[in-house]
Amino acid sequence: MRMNEMKLSALALLLGLFTPSLASAAAAPVERVVVFADRAMVVRKQTVTCKGGNAVAKFGELVPHLDARTLRATASGSAKALGVAHRITALEADADERVAKLKAEIQAIDDAVQVHQQEISRLQSRATTNLQYANYFRVVFAEALRGTAADTRTWASVLDGFKQEELDGAMRRVELGRKIREQQRQRDLLQRRLNHFQARQAPEALEATVAVDCGKEAKPVVRLAYVVGGASWRPEYDLRFTAAGGKTLGKGQAELTVGAVVTQSSGEDWEDAQVVLSTAKPRLGARAPMPAILWVDGYEVGKERVLVQATEKRDQLQAGGPAGSAGPASAELADKGQSVILTIPRKVTVRADGSPYWFPVDRIEAAASSALKAVPKLSPFVYQVARLKNPASYPLLAGTVHTYRGGSYVGDTDLEYRGAGEPIEVSLGLDERLRLERIDVRERDKSPGFLGSTRKLERIYRVEIESQAKEALPVEIHERIPVSKEEAIQVILDAKKTTAGYELDEHRGFINWTPTVKPGKKASVELHYEIKLPEDWKVSG
Secondary structure, X not given: OHHHHHHHHHHHHHHHOOOOOXXXXXXXXXXXXXXOOOEEEEEEXXXXXXXXOEEEEEEEEEOOOOEEEEEEEXXXXXXXXXXXXXXXXXXXXXXXHHHHHHHHHHHHHHHHHHHHHHHHHHHHHHHHHHHHHHHHHHHHHHHHOOOOOOOHHHHHXXXXXXXXXXXXXXXXXXXXXXXXXXXXXXXXXXHHHXXXXXXXXXXXXXXXXXXXXXXXXXXXXXXXXXXXXXXXXXXXXXXXXXXXXXXXXXXXXXXXXXXXXXXXOOOOOEEEEEEEEEOOOOOOOOOOOXXXXXXXXXXXXXXXXEEEOOOOOOOOOOOOOOOOOOOOOOOOOOOOOOOOEEEOOOOEEEOOOOOOEEEEEEEEEEEEEEEEEEOOOOOOOOEEEEEEEOOOOOOEOOEEEEEEEOOEEEEEEEEOOEOOOOEEEEEEEEOOOEEEEEEEEEEEEEOOOXXXXXXXXXXXXXXXXXXXXXXXXXXXXXXXXXXXXXXXXXXXXXXXXXXXXXXXXXXXXXXXXXXXXXXXXXXXXXXXXXXXXXOOOEEEO
Protein backbone atom coordinates (compact mmCIF):
# COMPACT_ATOMS: atom_id res chain seq x y z
CA MET A 1 0.00 0.00 0.00
CA ARG A 2 2.84 2.34 0.82
CA MET A 3 4.36 1.86 -2.66
CA ASN A 4 1.05 2.59 -4.41
CA GLU A 5 0.52 5.73 -2.36
CA MET A 6 4.05 6.84 -3.14
CA LYS A 7 3.49 6.37 -6.89
CA LEU A 8 0.18 8.20 -6.77
CA SER A 9 1.79 11.08 -4.87
CA ALA A 10 4.61 11.25 -7.40
CA LEU A 11 2.14 11.27 -10.31
CA ALA A 12 0.10 14.01 -8.66
CA LEU A 13 3.22 16.05 -8.09
CA LEU A 14 4.51 15.69 -11.66
CA LEU A 15 1.11 16.49 -13.19
CA GLY A 16 0.50 19.46 -10.90
CA LEU A 17 3.96 20.98 -10.82
CA PHE A 18 3.64 22.76 -14.14
CA THR A 19 0.40 24.61 -13.59
CA PRO A 20 0.37 28.13 -15.03
CA SER A 21 0.37 29.72 -11.58
CA LEU A 22 3.73 28.17 -10.68
CA ALA A 23 6.53 30.74 -10.82
CA SER A 24 9.73 29.91 -12.67
CA ALA A 25 12.35 28.32 -10.40
CA ALA A 26 15.74 29.89 -9.80
CA ALA A 27 18.97 28.28 -10.93
CA ALA A 28 20.53 25.80 -8.49
CA PRO A 29 24.32 25.97 -8.05
CA VAL A 30 26.59 23.71 -10.08
CA GLU A 31 28.30 21.20 -7.78
CA ARG A 32 30.28 19.05 -10.19
CA VAL A 33 31.12 18.87 -13.90
CA VAL A 34 32.60 15.92 -15.78
CA VAL A 35 34.14 17.20 -19.02
CA PHE A 36 34.54 14.73 -21.89
CA ALA A 37 36.21 15.25 -25.24
CA ASP A 38 33.10 16.72 -26.86
CA ARG A 39 30.48 17.27 -24.13
CA ALA A 40 30.04 17.58 -20.36
CA MET A 41 27.86 16.13 -17.60
CA VAL A 42 26.69 18.82 -15.19
CA VAL A 43 25.45 18.09 -11.64
CA ARG A 44 23.44 20.71 -9.75
CA LYS A 45 22.18 20.40 -6.19
CA GLN A 46 19.73 21.98 -3.78
CA THR A 47 18.28 21.25 -0.36
CA VAL A 48 14.50 20.84 -0.06
CA THR A 49 12.14 20.87 2.93
CA CYS A 50 9.79 17.91 3.31
CA LYS A 51 6.10 18.21 4.13
CA GLY A 52 3.90 15.17 4.65
CA GLY A 53 6.74 12.87 3.58
CA ASN A 54 7.06 14.46 0.12
CA ALA A 55 8.97 17.35 -1.40
CA VAL A 56 9.51 19.07 -4.74
CA ALA A 57 12.90 20.21 -6.06
CA LYS A 58 12.75 22.78 -8.85
CA PHE A 59 15.83 23.37 -11.04
CA GLY A 60 15.24 26.44 -13.17
CA GLU A 61 17.14 28.48 -15.75
CA LEU A 62 18.76 25.43 -17.36
CA VAL A 63 19.94 25.70 -20.97
CA PRO A 64 17.03 24.74 -23.25
CA HIS A 65 19.23 22.72 -25.62
CA LEU A 66 20.51 20.25 -23.00
CA ASP A 67 19.92 16.58 -23.78
CA ALA A 68 16.63 15.94 -21.94
CA ARG A 69 17.16 12.17 -22.29
CA THR A 70 20.00 12.43 -19.77
CA LEU A 71 18.05 14.18 -16.97
CA ARG A 72 18.59 12.07 -13.85
CA ALA A 73 17.94 12.89 -10.17
CA THR A 74 19.10 11.45 -6.85
CA ALA A 75 18.35 12.29 -3.21
CA SER A 76 20.51 11.96 -0.11
CA GLY A 77 20.00 9.60 2.82
CA SER A 78 16.82 7.53 2.86
CA ALA A 79 15.05 9.93 0.50
CA LYS A 80 14.32 8.84 -3.09
CA ALA A 81 13.87 10.79 -6.29
CA LEU A 82 10.64 9.44 -7.83
CA GLY A 83 10.74 11.13 -11.21
CA VAL A 84 11.83 14.13 -13.26
CA ALA A 85 9.59 16.33 -15.40
CA HIS A 86 10.74 19.24 -17.54
CA ARG A 87 9.31 22.10 -19.57
CA ILE A 88 10.48 25.22 -21.42
CA THR A 89 9.80 28.49 -19.60
CA ALA A 90 10.37 32.18 -20.31
CA LEU A 91 13.16 33.85 -18.39
CA GLU A 92 11.31 37.15 -18.28
CA ALA A 93 7.72 37.80 -17.14
CA ASP A 94 5.30 38.99 -19.81
CA ALA A 95 4.58 42.68 -19.56
CA ASP A 96 1.25 42.33 -21.35
CA GLU A 97 -1.38 40.61 -19.17
CA ARG A 98 -3.15 39.37 -22.30
CA VAL A 99 -0.02 37.45 -23.34
CA ALA A 100 0.31 35.87 -19.89
CA LYS A 101 -3.37 34.88 -19.91
CA LEU A 102 -3.17 33.32 -23.37
CA LYS A 103 -0.07 31.35 -22.39
CA ALA A 104 -1.84 30.07 -19.27
CA GLU A 105 -4.87 28.96 -21.30
CA ILE A 106 -2.66 27.19 -23.84
CA GLN A 107 -0.78 25.41 -21.07
CA ALA A 108 -4.07 24.32 -19.47
CA ILE A 109 -5.23 22.85 -22.80
CA ASP A 110 -1.90 21.03 -23.26
CA ASP A 111 -2.24 19.51 -19.80
CA ALA A 112 -5.83 18.40 -20.50
CA VAL A 113 -4.85 16.86 -23.85
CA GLN A 114 -2.04 14.97 -22.16
CA VAL A 115 -4.49 13.52 -19.59
CA HIS A 116 -6.90 12.48 -22.37
CA GLN A 117 -4.11 10.84 -24.36
CA GLN A 118 -3.00 8.89 -21.31
CA GLU A 119 -6.59 7.66 -20.76
CA ILE A 120 -6.86 6.59 -24.43
CA SER A 121 -3.62 4.65 -24.07
CA ARG A 122 -4.97 2.95 -20.94
CA LEU A 123 -8.28 2.06 -22.67
CA GLN A 124 -6.44 0.61 -25.66
CA SER A 125 -4.31 -1.55 -23.37
CA ARG A 126 -7.44 -2.72 -21.51
CA ALA A 127 -9.21 -3.48 -24.79
CA THR A 128 -6.30 -5.69 -25.86
CA THR A 129 -6.41 -7.59 -22.57
CA ASN A 130 -10.25 -7.89 -22.78
CA LEU A 131 -10.01 -9.35 -26.29
CA GLN A 132 -7.49 -11.96 -25.16
CA TYR A 133 -9.76 -13.07 -22.29
CA ALA A 134 -12.83 -13.11 -24.57
CA ASN A 135 -11.07 -15.37 -27.09
CA TYR A 136 -10.03 -17.67 -24.26
CA PHE A 137 -13.60 -17.94 -22.93
CA ARG A 138 -14.94 -18.65 -26.43
CA VAL A 139 -12.61 -21.63 -26.69
CA VAL A 140 -13.63 -22.86 -23.23
CA PHE A 141 -17.33 -22.32 -24.07
CA ALA A 142 -16.96 -24.35 -27.27
CA GLU A 143 -15.52 -27.24 -25.27
CA ALA A 144 -18.33 -26.94 -22.67
CA LEU A 145 -21.02 -27.22 -25.36
CA ARG A 146 -19.87 -30.75 -26.04
CA GLY A 147 -21.07 -31.78 -22.58
CA THR A 148 -24.64 -32.49 -21.59
CA ALA A 149 -24.83 -30.11 -18.62
CA ALA A 150 -23.50 -26.90 -20.19
CA ASP A 151 -24.97 -23.71 -18.65
CA THR A 152 -25.41 -21.74 -21.87
CA ARG A 153 -27.07 -18.77 -20.18
CA THR A 154 -24.09 -18.17 -17.87
CA TRP A 155 -21.59 -18.50 -20.72
CA ALA A 156 -23.63 -16.20 -22.94
CA SER A 157 -23.82 -13.64 -20.10
CA VAL A 158 -20.01 -13.71 -19.70
CA LEU A 159 -19.41 -13.24 -23.42
CA ASP A 160 -22.00 -10.45 -23.57
CA GLY A 161 -20.12 -8.75 -20.74
CA PHE A 162 -16.91 -8.84 -22.76
CA LYS A 163 -18.72 -7.38 -25.81
CA GLN A 164 -20.31 -4.62 -23.73
CA GLU A 165 -16.99 -3.65 -22.15
CA GLU A 166 -15.37 -3.60 -25.59
CA LEU A 167 -18.19 -1.38 -26.91
CA ASP A 168 -18.03 0.96 -23.91
CA GLY A 169 -14.26 1.31 -24.30
CA ALA A 170 -14.53 2.05 -28.01
CA MET A 171 -17.23 4.70 -27.42
CA ARG A 172 -15.13 6.28 -24.66
CA ARG A 173 -12.09 6.43 -26.98
CA VAL A 174 -14.22 8.07 -29.67
CA GLU A 175 -15.48 10.62 -27.15
CA LEU A 176 -11.96 11.39 -25.95
CA GLY A 177 -10.73 11.77 -29.53
CA ARG A 178 -13.54 14.25 -30.19
CA LYS A 179 -12.56 16.24 -27.09
CA ILE A 180 -8.91 16.28 -28.12
CA ARG A 181 -9.82 17.60 -31.59
CA GLU A 182 -11.96 20.35 -30.05
CA GLN A 183 -9.16 21.26 -27.65
CA GLN A 184 -6.63 21.35 -30.48
CA ARG A 185 -8.86 23.71 -32.47
CA GLN A 186 -9.21 25.92 -29.40
CA ARG A 187 -5.45 25.83 -28.89
CA ASP A 188 -4.79 26.84 -32.49
CA LEU A 189 -7.11 29.81 -32.06
CA LEU A 190 -5.37 30.87 -28.85
CA GLN A 191 -1.96 30.44 -30.46
CA ARG A 192 -2.93 32.73 -33.35
CA ARG A 193 -4.06 35.35 -30.84
CA LEU A 194 -0.81 34.93 -28.90
CA ASN A 195 1.24 35.41 -32.06
CA HIS A 196 -0.67 38.61 -32.71
CA PHE A 197 -0.16 40.07 -29.23
CA GLN A 198 3.36 38.83 -28.59
CA ALA A 199 5.70 41.50 -29.94
CA ARG A 200 8.93 39.68 -29.09
CA GLN A 201 10.06 36.22 -28.08
CA ALA A 202 11.22 36.20 -24.47
CA PRO A 203 14.44 34.29 -23.71
CA GLU A 204 13.67 30.71 -22.82
CA ALA A 205 15.12 28.22 -20.37
CA LEU A 206 14.45 24.65 -19.36
CA GLU A 207 12.97 23.94 -15.95
CA ALA A 208 13.24 20.50 -14.38
CA THR A 209 11.16 19.40 -11.42
CA VAL A 210 11.93 16.40 -9.22
CA ALA A 211 9.34 14.64 -7.08
CA VAL A 212 10.93 13.33 -3.87
CA ASP A 213 9.78 10.74 -1.35
CA CYS A 214 11.55 11.97 1.79
CA GLY A 215 11.53 8.74 3.76
CA LYS A 216 13.02 9.65 7.15
CA GLU A 217 14.78 12.77 5.89
CA ALA A 218 13.59 16.25 6.86
CA LYS A 219 15.79 18.24 4.47
CA PRO A 220 17.33 15.95 1.85
CA VAL A 221 19.84 17.16 -0.74
CA VAL A 222 18.57 16.62 -4.30
CA ARG A 223 21.01 16.41 -7.19
CA LEU A 224 20.11 16.75 -10.87
CA ALA A 225 22.51 15.55 -13.60
CA TYR A 226 22.31 16.17 -17.34
CA VAL A 227 24.54 16.30 -20.42
CA VAL A 228 25.25 19.40 -22.51
CA GLY A 229 27.30 19.89 -25.66
CA GLY A 230 29.81 22.58 -26.51
CA ALA A 231 32.42 21.52 -23.95
CA SER A 232 35.88 19.98 -24.39
CA TRP A 233 39.34 19.78 -22.84
CA ARG A 234 42.89 18.94 -23.79
CA PRO A 235 46.00 18.14 -21.73
CA GLU A 236 48.88 20.61 -21.50
CA TYR A 237 52.15 20.30 -19.60
CA ASP A 238 54.99 22.41 -18.20
CA LEU A 239 58.42 20.76 -17.86
CA ARG A 240 61.20 22.56 -15.99
CA PHE A 241 64.69 21.01 -15.95
CA THR A 242 67.63 22.19 -13.88
CA ALA A 243 71.00 20.43 -14.11
CA ALA A 244 72.85 19.71 -10.88
CA GLY A 245 75.80 21.85 -9.82
CA GLY A 246 75.05 24.68 -12.21
CA LYS A 247 76.05 22.58 -15.22
CA THR A 248 74.25 22.48 -18.57
CA LEU A 249 74.27 18.70 -19.04
CA GLY A 250 74.03 15.56 -16.96
CA LYS A 251 71.91 14.65 -13.96
CA GLY A 252 69.43 17.09 -12.53
CA GLN A 253 65.89 17.66 -11.34
CA ALA A 254 62.70 17.93 -13.40
CA GLU A 255 59.41 19.48 -12.32
CA LEU A 256 56.40 18.32 -14.33
CA THR A 257 53.17 20.27 -14.11
CA VAL A 258 50.16 18.43 -15.50
CA GLY A 259 47.55 20.90 -16.65
CA ALA A 260 44.33 21.00 -18.63
CA VAL A 261 42.77 23.54 -20.96
CA VAL A 262 38.97 23.57 -20.63
CA THR A 263 36.75 25.29 -23.17
CA GLN A 264 32.98 25.47 -23.07
CA SER A 265 30.19 27.37 -24.77
CA SER A 266 27.29 25.35 -23.38
CA GLY A 267 25.26 28.46 -22.54
CA GLU A 268 25.69 28.23 -18.75
CA ASP A 269 28.60 29.25 -16.52
CA TRP A 270 30.14 26.73 -14.13
CA GLU A 271 30.62 28.77 -10.97
CA ASP A 272 32.93 27.47 -8.24
CA ALA A 273 32.47 23.83 -9.27
CA GLN A 274 34.49 20.66 -8.97
CA VAL A 275 35.67 19.82 -12.49
CA VAL A 276 36.61 16.28 -13.49
CA LEU A 277 38.30 15.53 -16.83
CA SER A 278 37.65 12.25 -18.63
CA THR A 279 38.82 10.65 -21.87
CA ALA A 280 35.70 8.48 -22.04
CA LYS A 281 33.74 8.91 -25.25
CA PRO A 282 30.00 8.57 -24.53
CA ARG A 283 27.88 8.01 -27.61
CA LEU A 284 24.21 8.40 -26.78
CA GLY A 285 22.10 6.03 -28.84
CA ALA A 286 25.07 4.61 -30.73
CA ARG A 287 24.49 1.35 -32.56
CA ALA A 288 26.98 -1.49 -32.65
CA PRO A 289 28.77 -1.76 -36.02
CA MET A 290 28.03 -4.59 -38.45
CA PRO A 291 30.93 -6.06 -40.46
CA ALA A 292 30.86 -5.97 -44.25
CA ILE A 293 32.21 -8.61 -46.61
CA LEU A 294 36.01 -8.49 -47.00
CA TRP A 295 37.13 -9.56 -50.47
CA VAL A 296 40.67 -10.59 -51.42
CA ASP A 297 41.62 -10.41 -55.09
CA GLY A 298 44.65 -9.79 -57.28
CA TYR A 299 45.95 -9.35 -60.80
CA GLU A 300 49.19 -9.82 -62.75
CA VAL A 301 51.45 -6.87 -63.61
CA GLY A 302 54.25 -8.75 -65.35
CA LYS A 303 57.33 -10.71 -64.34
CA GLU A 304 59.65 -7.80 -63.59
CA ARG A 305 60.51 -7.09 -59.95
CA VAL A 306 61.29 -3.64 -58.58
CA LEU A 307 63.36 -2.54 -55.59
CA VAL A 308 61.67 0.29 -53.71
CA GLN A 309 63.68 2.25 -51.17
CA ALA A 310 61.12 3.69 -48.75
CA THR A 311 61.36 5.22 -45.33
CA GLU A 312 59.20 3.66 -42.67
CA LYS A 313 57.25 6.22 -40.66
CA ARG A 314 59.04 6.77 -37.39
CA ASP A 315 58.75 9.29 -34.58
CA GLN A 316 60.91 12.32 -35.21
CA LEU A 317 62.91 14.18 -32.61
CA GLN A 318 60.20 15.79 -30.53
CA ALA A 319 61.42 19.34 -31.03
CA GLY A 320 62.24 18.89 -34.69
CA GLY A 321 59.06 20.68 -35.78
CA PRO A 322 58.43 24.41 -35.55
CA ALA A 323 57.72 25.89 -32.16
CA GLY A 324 54.09 26.18 -31.24
CA SER A 325 52.92 23.30 -33.43
CA ALA A 326 49.37 22.24 -32.75
CA GLY A 327 48.72 19.46 -30.25
CA PRO A 328 46.09 16.74 -30.54
CA ALA A 329 42.52 17.70 -31.35
CA SER A 330 40.33 17.98 -28.26
CA ALA A 331 37.89 15.39 -29.61
CA GLU A 332 40.69 12.84 -30.13
CA LEU A 333 42.10 12.26 -26.67
CA ALA A 334 44.14 9.09 -27.14
CA ASP A 335 43.98 6.99 -23.96
CA LYS A 336 45.19 3.69 -25.48
CA GLY A 337 41.91 2.01 -24.60
CA GLN A 338 42.05 2.86 -20.89
CA SER A 339 39.78 5.66 -19.75
CA VAL A 340 41.80 8.34 -17.94
CA ILE A 341 40.15 10.50 -15.29
CA LEU A 342 41.81 13.60 -13.83
CA THR A 343 40.34 15.82 -11.12
CA ILE A 344 41.25 19.48 -10.76
CA PRO A 345 42.27 19.68 -7.07
CA ARG A 346 40.31 22.86 -6.27
CA LYS A 347 36.98 24.30 -7.28
CA VAL A 348 37.14 26.48 -10.39
CA THR A 349 34.93 28.70 -12.51
CA VAL A 350 34.58 28.21 -16.26
CA ARG A 351 32.58 30.79 -18.18
CA ALA A 352 30.49 29.83 -21.19
CA ASP A 353 32.32 32.27 -23.46
CA GLY A 354 34.33 29.78 -25.51
CA SER A 355 37.62 31.03 -24.05
CA PRO A 356 40.33 28.52 -23.07
CA TYR A 357 40.81 28.19 -19.30
CA TRP A 358 44.06 26.59 -18.12
CA PHE A 359 44.09 24.83 -14.74
CA PRO A 360 46.91 22.93 -12.98
CA VAL A 361 45.94 19.36 -12.12
CA ASP A 362 49.15 17.96 -10.60
CA ARG A 363 52.75 18.99 -9.94
CA ILE A 364 55.45 16.31 -9.57
CA GLU A 365 59.24 16.39 -9.11
CA ALA A 366 61.46 13.63 -10.44
CA ALA A 367 65.09 12.81 -11.10
CA ALA A 368 66.10 13.48 -14.71
CA SER A 369 69.11 13.93 -16.93
CA SER A 370 69.94 15.93 -20.03
CA ALA A 371 72.03 15.08 -23.09
CA LEU A 372 72.87 16.42 -26.54
CA LYS A 373 71.22 14.62 -29.43
CA ALA A 374 71.42 14.93 -33.22
CA VAL A 375 69.49 13.17 -35.99
CA PRO A 376 71.28 14.58 -39.07
CA LYS A 377 68.95 12.94 -41.60
CA LEU A 378 65.93 14.75 -40.10
CA SER A 379 67.32 18.01 -38.73
CA PRO A 380 70.56 20.02 -39.24
CA PHE A 381 70.72 21.01 -35.54
CA VAL A 382 71.89 19.61 -32.23
CA TYR A 383 69.22 19.49 -29.53
CA GLN A 384 69.41 19.30 -25.77
CA VAL A 385 66.93 16.72 -24.45
CA ALA A 386 65.68 15.88 -20.97
CA ARG A 387 65.11 12.25 -20.05
CA LEU A 388 63.04 10.92 -17.18
CA LYS A 389 60.41 8.31 -16.36
CA ASN A 390 56.78 9.33 -16.12
CA PRO A 391 56.61 10.19 -12.41
CA ALA A 392 52.80 10.30 -12.29
CA SER A 393 50.72 7.37 -11.08
CA TYR A 394 48.55 7.69 -14.19
CA PRO A 395 49.22 7.86 -17.95
CA LEU A 396 50.18 11.15 -19.57
CA LEU A 397 48.03 11.84 -22.62
CA ALA A 398 49.43 13.25 -25.83
CA GLY A 399 49.58 17.02 -25.65
CA THR A 400 51.65 20.18 -25.82
CA VAL A 401 54.62 20.63 -23.47
CA HIS A 402 55.98 24.08 -22.52
CA THR A 403 59.65 23.50 -21.73
CA TYR A 404 61.92 25.51 -19.42
CA ARG A 405 65.69 25.09 -19.06
CA GLY A 406 67.51 26.62 -16.12
CA GLY A 407 64.47 28.78 -15.29
CA SER A 408 64.15 30.20 -18.83
CA TYR A 409 61.34 29.41 -21.26
CA VAL A 410 62.64 27.46 -24.27
CA GLY A 411 59.59 26.72 -26.40
CA ASP A 412 56.79 24.25 -27.07
CA THR A 413 57.02 20.67 -28.18
CA ASP A 414 54.74 17.62 -28.28
CA LEU A 415 54.46 14.76 -25.83
CA GLU A 416 53.18 11.39 -26.94
CA TYR A 417 51.11 9.07 -24.76
CA ARG A 418 53.20 7.69 -21.91
CA GLY A 419 52.04 5.14 -19.35
CA ALA A 420 53.00 5.34 -15.69
CA GLY A 421 56.74 4.71 -15.33
CA GLU A 422 57.42 4.80 -19.07
CA PRO A 423 60.51 6.72 -20.24
CA ILE A 424 59.99 10.25 -21.51
CA GLU A 425 62.29 12.27 -23.73
CA VAL A 426 61.47 15.94 -24.23
CA SER A 427 63.49 18.45 -26.24
CA LEU A 428 64.86 21.44 -24.38
CA GLY A 429 65.59 23.35 -27.57
CA LEU A 430 68.63 23.91 -29.77
CA ASP A 431 72.18 24.07 -28.49
CA GLU A 432 73.55 26.96 -30.53
CA ARG A 433 77.12 26.24 -29.48
CA LEU A 434 77.25 23.32 -31.92
CA ARG A 435 77.04 23.29 -35.71
CA LEU A 436 76.04 20.15 -37.60
CA GLU A 437 76.51 19.13 -41.23
CA ARG A 438 75.59 15.88 -43.01
CA ILE A 439 77.47 15.19 -46.26
CA ASP A 440 76.54 12.62 -48.90
CA VAL A 441 80.04 11.43 -49.74
CA ARG A 442 78.99 8.81 -52.24
CA GLU A 443 75.81 7.27 -53.58
CA ARG A 444 77.09 5.04 -56.39
CA ASP A 445 75.53 2.21 -58.39
CA LYS A 446 78.04 -0.52 -59.27
CA SER A 447 77.05 -2.76 -62.20
CA PRO A 448 77.87 -6.49 -61.94
CA GLY A 449 81.26 -7.66 -63.15
CA PHE A 450 81.98 -9.82 -66.21
CA LEU A 451 81.30 -13.05 -64.37
CA GLY A 452 78.99 -11.69 -61.67
CA SER A 453 75.22 -11.21 -61.57
CA THR A 454 74.83 -8.97 -58.50
CA ARG A 455 74.52 -5.19 -58.48
CA LYS A 456 75.90 -3.11 -55.61
CA LEU A 457 74.56 0.21 -54.33
CA GLU A 458 77.33 1.93 -52.35
CA ARG A 459 76.35 4.52 -49.70
CA ILE A 460 78.76 6.75 -47.71
CA TYR A 461 77.67 9.55 -45.34
CA ARG A 462 79.78 11.81 -43.14
CA VAL A 463 78.48 13.83 -40.16
CA GLU A 464 80.61 16.74 -38.90
CA ILE A 465 80.04 18.65 -35.66
CA GLU A 466 81.89 21.86 -34.80
CA SER A 467 81.87 23.22 -31.24
CA GLN A 468 82.15 26.78 -29.98
CA ALA A 469 81.61 25.78 -26.36
CA LYS A 470 84.15 26.28 -23.58
CA GLU A 471 84.08 22.66 -22.48
CA ALA A 472 84.14 19.27 -24.17
CA LEU A 473 80.64 18.07 -25.04
CA PRO A 474 79.46 14.51 -25.78
CA VAL A 475 76.91 14.43 -28.61
CA GLU A 476 74.67 11.48 -29.48
CA ILE A 477 74.50 11.02 -33.27
CA HIS A 478 71.66 8.85 -34.57
CA GLU A 479 71.86 7.49 -38.14
CA ARG A 480 70.19 4.56 -39.87
CA ILE A 481 70.82 1.92 -42.50
CA PRO A 482 68.21 0.04 -44.57
CA VAL A 483 66.62 -3.17 -43.25
CA SER A 484 66.00 -5.80 -45.93
CA LYS A 485 62.66 -7.56 -46.13
CA GLU A 486 63.65 -9.67 -49.17
CA GLU A 487 65.94 -12.70 -49.04
CA ALA A 488 67.45 -11.70 -52.39
CA ILE A 489 68.53 -8.30 -51.07
CA GLN A 490 71.48 -7.93 -48.70
CA VAL A 491 72.50 -4.87 -46.70
CA ILE A 492 76.13 -5.04 -45.56
CA LEU A 493 77.71 -2.58 -43.14
CA ASP A 494 81.40 -1.95 -43.90
CA ALA A 495 82.75 -2.27 -40.36
CA LYS A 496 86.31 -1.39 -41.40
CA LYS A 497 85.46 1.93 -43.00
CA THR A 498 82.58 2.94 -40.70
CA THR A 499 83.75 5.05 -37.74
CA ALA A 500 84.40 2.82 -34.74
CA GLY A 501 82.61 3.08 -31.40
CA TYR A 502 79.09 2.69 -32.75
CA GLU A 503 76.08 0.84 -31.37
CA LEU A 504 74.07 -1.07 -33.98
CA ASP A 505 70.46 -2.22 -33.79
CA GLU A 506 70.31 -4.62 -36.74
CA HIS A 507 66.59 -5.36 -36.43
CA ARG A 508 65.52 -1.71 -36.65
CA GLY A 509 68.49 -0.39 -38.64
CA PHE A 510 69.67 2.21 -36.11
CA ILE A 511 73.35 3.04 -35.66
CA ASN A 512 74.51 5.49 -32.98
CA TRP A 513 77.76 7.18 -31.94
CA THR A 514 78.57 9.45 -29.03
CA PRO A 515 81.74 11.37 -29.94
CA THR A 516 83.10 14.08 -27.65
CA VAL A 517 83.58 17.42 -29.36
CA LYS A 518 86.40 19.49 -27.89
CA PRO A 519 86.22 23.30 -27.60
CA GLY A 520 86.89 25.01 -30.93
CA LYS A 521 87.33 21.65 -32.68
CA LYS A 522 85.45 19.38 -35.05
CA ALA A 523 84.39 15.79 -34.61
CA SER A 524 83.12 13.57 -37.40
CA VAL A 525 81.77 10.07 -38.01
CA GLU A 526 81.31 8.16 -41.27
CA LEU A 527 78.79 5.51 -42.26
CA HIS A 528 79.62 3.00 -45.03
CA TYR A 529 77.27 0.30 -46.27
CA GLU A 530 76.30 -1.54 -49.46
CA ILE A 531 73.02 -2.89 -50.82
CA LYS A 532 73.39 -6.04 -52.95
CA LEU A 533 70.59 -7.14 -55.27
CA PRO A 534 70.17 -9.30 -58.40
CA GLU A 535 70.99 -7.72 -61.74
CA ASP A 536 67.44 -8.00 -63.09
CA TRP A 537 66.04 -5.77 -60.33
CA LYS A 538 65.30 -2.14 -60.98
CA VAL A 539 65.87 0.63 -58.42
CA SER A 540 63.02 3.00 -57.61
CA GLY A 541 62.94 5.83 -55.07
